[in-house]
Amino acid sequence: MMPFKEMAKLDKIIHEPARLSIMSALDACTMAEFLFLQELTGLTKGNLSSHLSKLERAGFLMIDKQFVRRKIPHTTIRITREGKNAISSYWKQLDQIREITKQWEKKNK
Amino acid sequence: MMPFKEMAKLDKIIHEPARLSIMSALDACTMAEFLFLQELTGLTKGNLSSHLSKLERAGFLMIDKQFVRRKIPHTTIRITREGKNAISSYWKQLDQIREITKQWEKKNK
Numbered sequence: 001m002m003p004f005k006e007m008a009k010l011d012k013i014i015h016e017p018a019r020l021s022i023m024s025a026l027d028a029c030t031m032a033e034f035l036f037l038q039e040l041t042g043l044t045k046g047n048l049s050s051h052l053s054k055l056e057r058a059g060f061l062m063i064d065k066q067f068v069r070r071k072i073p074h075t076t077i078r079i080t081r082e083g084k085n086a087i088s089s090y091w092k093q094l095d096q097i098r099e100i101t102k103q104w105e106k107k108n109k
Numbered sequence: 110m111m112p113f114k115e116m117a118k119l120d121k122i123i124h125e126p127a128r129l130s131i132m133s134a135l136d137a138c139t140m141a142e143f144l145f146l147q148e149l150t151g152l153t154k155g156n157l158s159s160h161l162s163k164l165e166r167a168g169f170l171m172i173d174k175q176f177v178r179r180k181i182p183h184t185t186i187r188i189t190r191e192g193k194n195a196i197s198s199y200w201k202q203l204d205q206i207r208e209i210t211k212q213w214e215k216k217n218k
Contacts, residue, residue: 005151007130015126021116024206028214042114091207097133098200105137 003100006093013058014090018043019051023087026061026079034075052077060086112209115202122167123199127152128160132196135170135188143184161186169195 014023021041026032032040038048055061060083066074079087123132130150135141141149147157164170169192175183188196 002149002151004130004134004149007133008127008150008152010126010129012126015124017119017121017124018117020119021113024116024210025113028210029217040111040113041117042111043117101133101137108138 003097003104007097007101010093011086011090013054013060014086016051018047019055020090022048022051022055023060023079023083023090026077027084027087031076031078034077037077055083058086059083112206112213116206116210119202120195120199122163122169123195125160127156128164129199131157131160131164132169132188132192132199135186136193136196140185140187143186146186164192167195168192 014020018041021043022037025037025040034048038045041048043051052061052063056063059080061080062078064076064078066076068074123129127150130152131146134146134149143157147154150157152160161170161172165172168189170189171187173185173187175185177183
């Protein structure tokens, strides 16, 4: 396997820094409230919302919107089994590519 | 340091998959001919050229365009000291963030 070809095809849905941050945070705490996730990632409300929709469309998380006393929005986000698998295989792929790159470097020096 | 905030701010000039692939290939072989780099990364000619210009503007590589017998273009690309430092600190930062994420996960489970 040519590591650099693999690297160029990394899953952009997860690889994009803000989404990588969101997925890693959710992988660590499984479920998080919107404001807590915003605090963890340092993303703006708009950025976080748009990235969450992309990840939800990919099937990597579920967004649950409730209203407390019918007025106060309370949104919780939960990573799905598919999402957990995606982030763990993303890291495995990256580690594998880095390992092969090191071997490739030794062979070509 | 909150790992997820750091992750969301990863250096996009290097983090973008195609550029990460180009920088890793150049880090491994220091200098490469355009067609060889295209073969290594599997990128199209146009994609490779536009990413190379971005990396050149960032000071991470130098592009040397020569003409063999005044007709045949021969382009070689060499990683700069600054480029080598940038890719190595990128990987260090990513490893650090992953390490802190694991500790954060243990603390919050």
